[in-house]
Amino acid sequence: MEEQEIVLKDVKSFEPKHIFECGQCFRWNTEKDGSYTGVFGKNVANINKINNDIVIKGIFEGNAKEICNSYFDLDRSYEEIKRKLSSIDEYLKESIEYGKGIRLLNQDLWETIISFIISANNNIPRIKGIIERISKKYGKKIIWHNKEYYTFPNEKELSMANVQDLRKLGLGFRDIRVYNTTRKIMKKEVNLDELKKEKDTKKVRDILLSLDGVGPKVADCILLFSDLKRLDVFPIDVWVRRVMNELYIKQEDESKVSKKLIEKIAYDKYGNLSGIAQQYLFYWKREA
DNA sequence: ACCCAGGGTCGTC
DNA sequence: GACGACCCTGGG
Numbered sequence: 001m002e003e004q005e006i007v008l009k010d011v012k013s014f015e016p017k018h019i020f021e022c023g024q025c026f027r028w029n030t031e032k033d034g035s036y037t038g039v040f041g042k043n044v045a046n047i048n049k050i051n052n053d054i055v056i057k058g059i060f061e062g063n064a065k066e067i068c069n070s071y072f073d074l075d076r077s078y079e080e081i082k083r084k085l086s087s088i089d090e091y092l093k094e095s096i097e098y099g100k101g102i103r104l105l106n107q108d109l110w111e112t113i114i115s116f117i118i119s120a121n122n123n124i125p126r127i128k129g130i131i132e133r134i135s136k137k138y139g140k141k142i143i144w145h146n147k148e149y150y151t152f153p154n155e156k157e158l159s160m161a162n163v164q165d166l167r168k169l170g171l172g173f174r175d176i177r178v179y180n181t182t183r184k185i186m187k188k189e190v191n192l193d194e195l196k197k198e199k200d201t202k203k204v205r206d207i208l209l210s211l212d213g214v215g216p217k218v219a220d221c222i223l224l225f226s227d228l229k230r231l232d233v234f235p236i237d238v239w240v241r242r243v244m245n246e247l248y249i250k251q252e253d254e255s256k257v258s259k260k261l262i263e264k265i266a267y268d269k270y271g272n273l274s275g276i277a278q279q280y281l282f283y284w285k286r287e288a
Numbered sequence: 289a290c291c292c293a294g295g296g297t298c299g300t301c
Numbered sequence: 302g303a304c305g306a307c308c309c310t311g312g313g
Contacts, residue, residue, distance in 0.1 A: 023295065116295080123294040126310055172308025177297080215297045237295040282295080 003144075004064035008054040013078035015101020016047050016054075022102050022283040024225040026115055026128045027135075027152070039135070040071055041108060044142050044149045059144055073103050073229075085277055088269055091247045092277060095284035102279055104225065109192050110185065111152045112226035117177050117213035119221070126170070133169045134158070155186040177213025184211060201230050216259075224275040234266040234274040243285040 008014070016036045020028040028038035028047075035048035045058030045068075060067050069075060082100070086093040114134075119127050131152070138153035138161060159182050166175035184190050190207055198204050201223065208219040220235035222228065234240075236259055244262050245254040270277040 117297095119294095120296040121294065121307080122296085123310070126294085129310090167308085170309070173297095173306090174308080213297070217296060221295075235295075238293090239295065286295095 001059045001061075003057060004060055005055070005057045006064050006068060008056070008068075008074075010052050011054050011074075013082065013101055013103060014049070014054050014072070015099075016049055018099045018101035018283065019072075019103050019105065020047075021287070022099060022279055023124070023286070024279065025105055025107060026124070026131050039142070039149050039151060040105075041067070042140070042142070042151055043067060044144045059142065070227075071106055073106055076103075078103060081273060081276055085270065085273055085280070088277075092270075092280065095280040098288060099280045099283040102276075102283060104229070104231070104276065104279065106227040106229055107225055108152070109196065109222070109226045109228060110155060112222050113181065113185075113208070113211065113214070114152075114158070114178055116218045116221045116225075117181060117211075118171060118174055120174060120177075120213065120215075120218060122172075122174075130170050134161075134166075137161075137165075137169065155182060158182050159186050174213060180212035181214070196228065201232070204228060204230075205233075220275075224278075231275040232272040234263060234270075234278050236262055237282075239282055239285050240278055243281050 017034075020036050020038070025038070027040065028036045030036055031046070033048065035046050037044070037046045042061040043058055045056055045060070048055045056064065056068055058064070082096050086096050115127070115131055118130050132150075135150035135152050138157045139150040140157075142149045142151065158178075161179070161182075163175050163179050166178055171178060185192060190211060195204055195207060198207075205219050205223060208214050208222055209216070214222070217235050217237055220233040223230040223233045224235060241257060241262060242254055244265065245251055245257050248265050249257055249261065251257050266274045266277070
């Protein structure tokens with residue numbers, strides 16, 4: 001396949017660092033020049049911001065522009081979203097200034113499900129390592145500029161792994177969850193194509209919750225970070241709990257703050273943009 | 289050396 | 302609903 005290059009002129013709300021380090025994805029890594037290289041779908045690409053332009057080079061399974069349009073959520077106006085959210089309160093305004101270049105990627109549903117099952121009670125360096133090892137062992141190799149990259153395996157490819165294989169790759173107790181969920185999806189007991197067509201977010205969420213290893217937090221991450229793209233869900237993890245408690249609740253012991261209360265505050269304040277608000281807050285709190 | 293936390297979920301009570 | 306257990310790794 002031939003390399004393709006596209007340049008996005010004067011894009012607003014697009015900072016590679018913000019996009020790739022706000023916690024939504026695990027397969028993008030920095031290069032010496034500050035650009036990011038990653039694998040998504042059957043594509044490998046490098047993203048660099050030069051002055052006000054975004055330069056994207058890589059090998060793509062089809063038209064690079066269409067693929068990037070979809071993956072980087074380019075048809076959505078983050079300027080408008082940020083305007084709306086900034087007016088809500090000063091905290092959010094500050095977090096948006098901090099992470100002004102965040103965009104929510106439209107990541108492959110299957111990959112997002114498995115990735116976030118692996119994320120449970122885990123840290124980011126280890127999550128990334130596990131996903132790389134899974135891809136190297138069960139995905140397809142792509143060579144670009146003399147370097148090897150590996151696609152994330154599809155259901156069928158990953159079903160070649162038994163529980164012990166997964167354990168050897170370092171998944172720990174998540175091995176059986178990935179194993180069970182892979183089979184359930186491969187047998188189409190949960191049909192991901194059907195799931196993408198379902199409009200009712202609650203129904204989609206309930207189906208995701210039927211997968212082993214998918215609880216409320218992971219389900220919300222899948223809804224928000226995959227191509228299901230539900231912006232109104234509010235994944236609550238330790239960081240979001242921390243920041244919400246600090247800003248609005250101010251309880252001594254943050255672990256005692258109920259999820260219901262956080263959800264209610266989020267919904268009352270951020271409404272149907274809760275998910276994006278969560279991402280600005282998360283990035284702000286974790287980085288700053 | 290030891291302890292603890294890390295984008296939680298599951299089984300049990 | 303609350304609680305402990307869970308595999309593994311990096312940082313204090």
